[in-house]
Structure formats: structure tokens, C-alpha cells
């Protein structure tokens with residue numbers, strides 16, 4: 511697999527990043543991990559499908575998203591909209607420490623995960639707003655050109671899975687996401703075997719992105735990343751699809767007018783996609 515990032519870059523700065531991006535009790539937990547174990551966890555995160563969740567994951571992903579904000583050259587008081595966040599809080603955790611005067615908004619459909627995200631972000635010194643709705647209806651909540659960055663943090667897969675589930679009458683809003691995952695994987699196996707993924711998912715996916723681009727400011731960036739989880743692979747997620755979600759959807763996104771892909775050094779195109787709105 512193409513590494514998500516370079517171990518040689520992150521190993522010397524892991525400790526400094528931990529002090530910068532972890533809370534006090536998180537940092538104590540991080541410190542209790544022996545140094546060699548930390549390095550082996552870091553190497554695994556960067557070079558293999560993710561199989562464990564430890565404070566090392568939190569350090570790396572928070573620090574990596576901080577790099578995204580720096581690379582995007584956005585001001586200190588930015589508005590970032592995250593799509594399909596689930597209960598993952600790495601972006602608001604980072605923003606609370608790196609850009610506390612900014613505004614974090616999440617659009618997330620699943621009720622249980624939305625509740626957990628609200629819980630996870632409750633005490634952060636950051637303006638947080640959680641929109642509990644399908645992101646396709648974002649224009650009901652946000653004005654045109656009102657956000658600086660739209661982030662899909664490991665969410666391309668989730669959005670496509672929700673689209674396919676909706677078409678097949680599988681509820682992803684009021685159910686437990688992980689309990690539904692085997693059904694999602696079965697749908698993806700069928701779509702892959704019958705070569706119908708593009709036919710079924712591309713139209714609704716692009717429709718969603720076009721709606722989202724409306725709330726993005728001119729020159730603003732839509733940032734998507736992806737990496738693999740070992741659990742999904744173990745449960746039968748088609749490996750060629752899971753590994754290539756960014757390259758596959760990159761081909762689809764080219765059809766959206768008024769935007770262009772930009773490549774940022776240090777972000778491998780296998781795992782990252784930056785799309786910029788270029789028209790008013």
C-alpha cells in the first residue's frame with residue numbers, strides 16, 4: 511500500500527505534536543506508552559490499514575489536519591464545514607487548539623453518532639454547530655459562499671455507502687452505524703461484482719458536491735482524505751474499492767464545473783484530494 515505519510519517526518523515531531531494537540535489526561539495516557547511502542551504504532555498508522563485506536567492516532571490525525579489548514583492558507587477566523595463527521599472529533603479538537611477563534615460546523619445524519627459528536631465537543635473552547643441532517647440540504651442552514659473549507663475526513667466512503675443504502679431502503683439515520691456496516695459491505699460487494707457503483711452512486715454524489723460548492727467561498731477548498739480500516743477489510747469491504755476511493759471519485763468530480771483540483775506537496779493524491787472553487 512502507498513504510505514499515508516512519511517514515518518521519517520512524523521517520528522521526530524510526534525512528542526511536540528502530542529504536547530500541542532492532546533488534552534492533559536490524553537497526554538498522560540500518551541506518555542504511558544513506551545517509546546518503542548509509540549513508534550511502532552505510528553509506523554502502522556502510516557503504512558498499513560488502521561487496526562488500532564490509541565492516543566498516537568489522535569496526535570497524528572489532529573496534527574495532520576492542522577497542516578491542512580496551514581497549507582490551505584486560511585485566516586485565523588475561518589469557518590470549516592465537515593461532512594459526515596460521525597462522532598469523530600479530530601478536526602474540532604485541532605481547531606480548538608490551533609484556531610480557537612474559528613467556527614466548526616458538522617453536517618451529520620446518523621442520530622446516535624451526532625449525539626456522541628455533540629458530547630465529544632461540548633467542552634471545547636470553539637464555536638461548534640452540529641447540523642443533524644443530510645448534507646444535500648445544506649442550503650437550508652448555511653448561506654452561499656459562507657465557509658472557507660469543506661472537509662471530508664474519511665467520509666467519501668460513508669457518503670457513498672449512505673447513498674447506496676438509501677436506494678436499497680436500508681436506514682442509516684436511526685440505526686447503529688456499525689451494526690448496519692455488514693449490510694453496507696454486502697451492497698458494495700454486489701455493486702463491485704456487477705460493476706454498477708458508478709451508475710448508482712456517481713449522480714447523487716456529484717449532486718451533493720454541487721450543493722456543497724454553493725456554500726464554499728470563492729477560492730475556498732473542499733478537502734477529502736481517505737485511509738483504510740482493517741476491520742472493514744476483514745468484514746469483506748472490496749479491497750480495490752476501499753484502497754482507491756479517492757482516485758475513483760477524482761474521475762467523477764472532474765465533471766463539476768467552476769472548480770479545479772489543486773495538488774499540495776506532502777499530501778499524496780492516493781489519499782488526498784483538494785478541490786478549489788474558482789468562480790463566483
Ligand SMILES: C[S@@+](CC[C@H](N)C(=O)[O-])C[C@H]1O[C@@H](n2cnc3c(N)ncnc32)[C@H](O)[C@@H]1O
Nearest residue numbers: 594595596598618619620644645664668669672
Ligand atoms: C462512520 S461515520 C463517519 C466517520 C468519520 N467520517 C471518520 O471516519 O472520521 C459515518 C457518518 O456519515 C454520515 N453521513 C453519510 N452521508 C451523509 C450525508 N449525505 N450527510 C450527512 N451525513 C452523512 C452518517 O450519517 C454517519 O454519521
